[in-house]
Amino acid sequence: MSFIQAVLLGTLQGLTEFLPVSSSGHLVIFSSLISSTTAPLYFDVSVHAGS
Numbered sequence: 001m002s003f004i005q006a007v008l009l010g011t012l013q014g015l016t017e018f019l020p021v022s023s024s025g026h027l028v029i030f031s032s033l034i035s036s037t038t039a040p041l042y043f044d045v046s047v048h049a050g051s
Contacts, residue, residue, distance in 0.1 A: 001043065005034055013047040024048075 009027055016026045027044060 001035065001040065005031070006043065008034065009043070010047050010050070013050075 009031055012026055012030055024044065027047070
């Protein structure tokens with residue numbers, strides 16, 4: 001995962017955290033759109049802890 005992808009996914013997590021829909025789902029869908037692989041588990045945990 002590149003730095004740009006991490007920034008985009010972190011921003012998406014922050015913007016969608018307050019919505020009553022799954023922000024984790026947004027991370028999975030968006031990461032698959034911008035890359036051929038999904039974000040690593042430690043990245044998901046760290047952005048959830050940050051928000």
